[in-house]
Amino acid sequence: MSQQKQGEQEVSSFARLSDRESAPLHEVVKRHISESILMGQLTPGMVLPSENALAADFGVSVGTVRKALSSLTTEGLLMRRRKTGTVVTGWAPLHNLSYFFQYFRLHGRDGSLVHSHTTLLDYQTGPASEYEAEKLHIAVGATVIRLKRLRKIKDAPTMHEQMVLAAERLPDFPTAEHLPPLLYRFLLEKYGVRVAAVREQITAVLANEEDLKLLELSAPHAVMVIDEVSFDQSALPVILAHHRFSTDNYIYVNEIR
Numbered sequence: 001m002s003q004q005k006q007g008e009q010e011v012s013s014f015a016r017l018s019d020r021e022s023a024p025l026h027e028v029v030k031r032h033i034s035e036s037i038l039m040g041q042l043t044p045g046m047v048l049p050s051e052n053a054l055a056a057d058f059g060v061s062v063g064t065v066r067k068a069l070s071s072l073t074t075e076g077l078l079m080r081r082r083k084t085g086t087v088v089t090g091w092a093p094l095h096n097l098s099y100f101f102q103y104f105r106l107h108g109r110d111g112s113l114v115h116s117h118t119t120l121l122d123y124q125t126g127p128a129s130e131y132e133a134e135k136l137h138i139a140v141g142a143t144v145i146r147l148k149r150l151r152k153i154k155d156a157p158t159m160h161e162q163m164v165l166a167a168e169r170l171p172d173f174p175t176a177e178h179l180p181p182l183l184y185r186f187l188l189e190k191y192g193v194r195v196a197a198v199r200e201q202i203t204a205v206l207a208n209e210e211d212l213k214l215l216e217l218s219a220p221h222a223v224m225v226i227d228e229v230s231f232d233q234s235a236l237p238v239i240l241a242h243h244r245f246s247t248d249n250y251i252y253v254n255e256i257r
Contacts, residue, residue, distance in 0.1 A: 029068040044090025106250040122148035123176035143167040159245035
């Protein structure tokens with residue numbers, strides 16, 4: 001610590017990765033570090049342990065750690081300093097593609113990152129409509145999984161959304177009782193499906209009865225609507241989603257870098 005510059009602090013050790021982690025190891029290491037930064041556990045100026053120490057902590061090779069750190073450096077969360085090491089920059093991105101589906105896209109009006117709590121309202125399986133089949137590139141009538149969720153910030157309902165997935169691509173998909181809140185991360189870890197692109201259509205409309213009820217709004221009230229399709233690394237559509245939310249207290253941020 002005596003060799004660290006003033007204001008810099010070395011971070012504590014990371015936990016070893018679980019044997020159940022099925023995503024590429026450098027992606028998992030990257031996620032663990034980036035989440036620690038975005039959640040404020042690693043603050044600006046902190047110095048990460050050496051690559052050898054991180055490899056020992058995570059239980060992976062030095063090459064795996066180096067690949068993860070290089071990616072985080074390119075994205076701006078870390079920087080390399082001679083004689084110091086790898087330092088947390090404090091320049092956490094608003095949303096580059098790596099974090100687009102891991103973190104809530106509504107921010108405080110000052111641009112601050114906010115965290116939401118997700119409640120599953122409905123879980124159904126059924127035959128795909130013509131629209132769903134077209135968007136997901138599956139046959140009409142093929143089984144799809146439909147999820148209806150409500151997101152709250154500080155116990156205040158802020159967004160409700162419906163997500164549709166092709167069941168044939170997700171064997172042994174969890175039941176409602178075991179569905180993880182971070183769905184896109186789950187797809188990466190369970191199925192190796194990484195979201196690589198997204199296509200959005202954004203509109204503003206007057207709130208309908210469901211909006212007024214779920215978001216606890218008074219009519220008339222405008223809501224923002226996002227219809228999106230996310231694609232995996234092979235350009236195959238993964239999730240068809242429909243989001244509706246109020247921007248009274250929050251702003252929508254989508255920065256792809």
